[in-house]
Amino acid sequence: MGDHRQEKFELRNDAPISPLNGETLRAQEHKSVANGPNRADSPVNGVQEYKRCTFSAEPTLEDIRRMQAEFADERNWNQFHQPRNLLLAMVGEVGEVSELFQWRGEVAEGLPDWTESEREHLAQELSDVLIYLVELADKCHVDLPQAVLRKMALNRLKYPASKVHGSAKKYTEYKE
Numbered sequence: 210m211g212d213h214r215q216e217k218f219e220l221r222n223d224a225p226i227s228p229l230n231g232e233t234l235r236a237q238e239h240k241s242v243a244n245g246p247n248r249a250d251s252p253v254n255g256v257q258e259y260k261r262c263t264f265s266a267e268p269t270l271e272d273i274r275r276m277q278a279e280f281a282d283e284r285n286w287n288q289f290h291q292p293r294n295l296l297l298a299m300v301g302e303v304g305e306v307s308e309l310f311q312w313r314g315e316v317a318e319g320l321p322d323w324t325e326s327e328r329e330h331l332a333q334e335l336s337d338v339l340i341y342l343v344e345l346a347d348k349c350h351v352d353l354p355q356a357v358l359r360k361m362a363l364n365r366l367k368y369p370a371s372k373v374h375g376s377a378k379k380y381t382e383y384k385e
């Protein structure tokens with residue numbers, strides 16, 4: 210088997226599927242994904258079913274940065290949107306996401322037991338986190354998409370698939 214994460218990435222990007230209406234796949238055809246550590250459901254007769262999800266291509270992070278900058282400009286809110294305030298606002302929104310999950314116990318991938326209204330609420334709170342994150346990066350002059358590429362390259366170096374496959378240990382715990 211090749212790079213597990215690369216295979217997962219390709220699987221998750223080869224079809225335009227709504228995040229909430231993901232296509233059900235037979236795990237026997239894609240064992241490396243279905244047998245990953247995040248599977249909450251257990252195999253029935255050796256076959257697991259799971260949903261896959263892709264994002265829409267738009268808006269890009271640059272689109273979101275620009276739309277939020279316009280939103281703040283139109284309201285004369287840049288006086289409030291300094292980096293520290295944006296950080297606090299983002300953390301507050303992360304707290305709102307946490308509230309949606311609290312006391313539920315473990316939640317299976319795809320949120321099968323959630324109502325449409327709960328899913329929409331989650332989508333809104335995650336959007337708030339992203340909006341503040343993007344504006345925080347903007348106000349700190351971090352080119353977020355490029356920074357993500359650099360960070361993912363570092364992650365791949367720190368966690369070579371051949372070394373860490375199937376283990377969630379932190380890189381400091383691996384011996385040479």
Ligand SMILES: Nc1ccn([C@H]2C[C@H](O)[C@@H](COP(=O)(O)OP(=O)(O)OP(=O)(O)O)O2)c(=O)n1
Nearest residue numbers: 277280281286289302305334336337338340341
């Ligand atoms: N000073 C502000 C206030 C709001 N927003 C934008 C960014 C977020 O996407 C959203 C946050 O709005 P609220 O603070 O009203 O938070 P919620 O939408 O989560 O409402 P509630 O806290 O009632 O759930 O609005 C902003 O940019 N700057």
